[in-house]
Amino acid sequence: MDDKTRRELYRVMVLSRTYEEAILREYHADKKPAFDIGAGLVPGEMHLSAGQEPVAAGICAHLRSDDAVTATHRPHHLAIAHGVDLDKMTAEIFGRDGGLGHGRGGHMHLFDPAVHFSCSGIIAEGLPPALGQAFAFQRRGSDAVAVAVTGEGAANQGAFHESLNLAALWTLPVVFVVEDNDWAISVPRDASTAIASNAGRAAAYGIPGQRIEDNDVEAIYTAAGDAVTRARAGEGPTLLEVHTLRMWGHFEGDPQAYRPDLAEVPSRDPIPAYEARLTEAGVLDATAISAIREEASARVEKAIEFAKSSPIPAPETARDYVFA
Amino acid sequence: MLFPQLSEEDPTAEGVLATWFVSDGDQVTGGQLLGEVMVDKVSGEVVAPAAGHVRLLVAEEQTARQGDIIAHVD
Amino acid sequence: MSVTDSTAKPASAPAGRRLTTARAIAEGIAQEMDRDPGVVVLGEDIGKYGGIFGATGGLLDRFGPQRVLDTPISETAFIGLGIGAAVEGMRPVVELMFADFFGVAMDQIYNHMAKIHFESGGNVRVPMVLMMAAGGGYSDAEQHSQCLWGTFAHLPGMKVVVPSSPADAKGLMISAIRDDNPVVYVFHKGVMGLPWMAKNPRSIGPVPEEPYETPIGQATVAREGTHATVVTLSLSVHHALDVAEQMSADHGVELEVIDLRSLVPLDRETILASVGKTGHLLVVDEDYQSFGVSGEIAAIVAETDPGLLRAPVRRVAVPDVPIPYSRSLEQAVLPVPDRIRAAARELVGA
Numbered sequence: 182m183d184d185k186t187r188r189e190l191y192r193v194m195v196l197s198r199t200y201e202e203a204i205l206r207e208y209h210a211d212k213k214p215a216f217d218i219g220a221g222l223v224p225g226e227m228h229l230s231a232g233q234e235p236v237a238a239g240i241c242a243h244l245r246s247d248d249a250v251t252a253t254h255r256p257h258h259l260a261i262a263h264g265v266d267l268d269k270m271t272a273e274i275f276g277r278d279g280g281l282g283h284g285r286g287g288h289m290h291l292f293d294p295a296v297h298f299s300c301s302g303i304i305a306e307g308l309p310p311a312l313g314q315a316f317a318f319q320r321r322g323s324d325a326v327a328v329a330v331t332g333e334g335a336a337n338q339g340a341f342h343e344s345l346n347l348a349a350l351w352t353l354p355v356v357f358v359v360e361d362n363d364w365a366i367s368v369p370r371d372a373s374t375a376i377a378s379n380a381g382r383a384a385a386y387g388i389p390g391q392r393i394e395d396n397d398v399e400a401i402y403t404a405a406g407d408a409v410t411r412a413r414a415g416e417g418p419t420l421l422e423v424h425t426l427r428m429w430g431h432f433e434g435d436p437q438a439y440r441p442d443l444a445e446v447p448s449r450d451p452i453p454a455y456e457a458r459l460t461e462a463g464v465l466d467a468t469a470i471s472a473i474r475e476e477a478s479a480r481v482e483k484a485i486e487f488a489k490s491s492p493i494p495a496p497e498t499a500r501d502y503v504f505a
Numbered sequence: 506m507l508f509p510q511l512s513e514e515d516p517t518a519e520g521v522l523a524t525w526f527v528s529d530g531d532q533v534t535g536g537q538l539l540g541e542v543m544v545d546k547v548s549g550e551v552v553a554p555a556a557g558h559v560r561l562l563v564a565e566e567q568t569a570r571q572g573d574i575i576a577h578v579d
Numbered sequence: 580m581s582v583t584d585s586t587a588k589p590a591s592a593p594a595g596r597r598l599t600t601a602r603a604i605a606e607g608i609a610q611e612m613d614r615d616p617g618v619v620v621l622g623e624d625i626g627k628y629g630g631i632f633g634a635t636g637g638l639l640d641r642f643g644p645q646r647v648l649d650t651p652i653s654e655t656a657f658i659g660l661g662i663g664a665a666v667e668g669m670r671p672v673v674e675l676m677f678a679d680f681f682g683v684a685m686d687q688i689y690n691h692m693a694k695i696h697f698e699s700g701g702n703v704r705v706p707m708v709l710m711m712a713a714g715g716g717y718s719d720a721e722q723h724s725q726c727l728w729g730t731f732a733h734l735p736g737m738k739v740v741v742p743s744s745p746a747d748a749k750g751l752m753i754s755a756i757r758d759d760n761p762v763v764y765v766f767h768k769g770v771m772g773l774p775w776m777a778k779n780p781r782s783i784g785p786v787p788e789e790p791y792e793t794p795i796g797q798a799t800v801a802r803e804g805t806h807a808t809v810v811t812l813s814l815s816v817h818h819a820l821d822v823a824e825q826m827s828a829d830h831g832v833e834l835e836v837i838d839l840r841s842l843v844p845l846d847r848e849t850i851l852a853s854v855g856k857t858g859h860l861l862v863v864d865e866d867y868q869s870f871g872v873s874g875e876i877a878a879i880v881a882e883t884d885p886g887l888l889r890a891p892v893r894r895v896a897v898p899d900v901p902i903p904y905s906r907s908l909e910q911a912v913l914p915v916p917d918r919i920r921a922a923a924r925e926l927v928g929a
Binding site: 249280282283284285286290294297299303306309312313314315316317318320339340343344346347350351501503504505 | 619645648650651653655656657658659660661662663664665666667668669671683686687690691694695696697698699700701702703704706735736738759760
């Protein structure tokens, strides 16, 4: 891998983490002294992606703006890595009229048609529409692909199995990505899944499956490159499972009392680890790191400012956009 | 026009004139769909062989045998 | 007045150009597929078989397997596929074989197909048709005889159309395909004119050959009358018209029959104008009675002006019971003509 690519992977991960830290700050700022989920500037559920940045950075590095990405209830890292409009995304998270959905969707329902990005709050149900996007690309003679992301808990939902079968049967240009972050809310993988890895399920559908360990952004990048190339070449879908890390709760406000591994989480943080690796390889130095962090911070704060300045949707418009 | 051969194993099988799309005496064109027939589970179409006035010889829901004359076009 | 406002033969149709509802639907889809290469058809047995109820007959031969696709038994996957293709600008027509099967894929339908446009603040469109067969009367029992249009109509974000006649079936299908919104298109098996199921004669009717749109959201007065308004849809329109003819002959009672044709949007104006004229309302709906279409119609009148009514609203629907198998039982719960006639006679005091 060349240095430029490696630096870019690092930059995207830093931008994503900086963003999630800012949202974390904003989300909790006005929910004190006791957590009230419906209060404040960013009400509702919040599912942040700290620790899962390598998946987004490694996969989206291969994508163009005409490729589709469908994400889950935990979408921010993928949206950022795929180039969703950060200002409008933030305004949407803040429920403002300048948001991607004019405040109708919020953080779990982000749609940016300019980069074919969508997400869904229903576990595994984002996969079937990704098949449709792939189908449309194929019918048009384009080599665009659809990346359909889901979780290890979702891989036990019917929609997952139906989607793999149909994508394989019709040789659709889809890359299925399972983010195995060990926890389906509070249920660990070995209490939900009959086999050790979802990569093994790929064989049941006649498609290649690969599991990437250690949240390794470069291994993810390599595997994703192969999968995207296959899809573009008309060879059909691939299933990638990444063993990644959910650093924070399932949702903000989750006390994670069920989780015995919390103490070791900071040591598994993928960003300091990659930073150290690139520094040792001479790809990054303190100046470069500092510049990347400052740029990320500035970009994120600008997006937050944009969101806070965006108007609150007028109540009398509550019924707008039901029908085109 | 004959009741279509829908069953090959039993050439004289009975069926039903399920639907007429036209009325007795209507002007029809060649190739126009005139009706539907059923033999057991299989349905078939009755199509006008040429243009003209159609005379219907079998009523809707009446039983007929494959090969029976069911209509003609003058 | 549109070409499909009455059941009489329109002057423009050549003598004898009549089709079954099933063939009319297939013709509507075919003409749209000719016009727009983005229209594709997906579903179980819709290709070689032509659809279990004939709605897609002839399409595979004419347009080939790239555009007419038989799917595996994976409603969630193929309905979702339709959604994604629609998001990318195609116009899929997806068939759910029986309305009763919505349960296995309802998340895609009501949480995705119906909500994506709104969630995206209008930035993403889902121009898709979800068509389905509904209705009973031929002993297909609890899981294969339901109507369920009330359930779809209840959930925001999808249009719901229910044609009763061949002409409306074609026009509504064309309108549904051209609509930029998701449209649930429900056809009663008993109006399809199938050769293998007992059929009402109105299942075959005149259908103009050229493509045309029947407006979505507009009811039609299927029969004018003065003594009572019968608001209904689908196969029950035919039963209501049969009863209306009998009551005119036997009792001199003139029933006005409103064929709703669409549930979402609902044509409140036509309903209210008719009830305002007759003062008597009978709703006939083959869906379940409670918490559905008939209650909605009654509520619309009550919340507009209960003074319009000179007698309480009557409803004839399936009385909140799963549809039984045995013919004697099924015929006792469906809104059959005898029940309609009894209710209408009671309503007008005949």
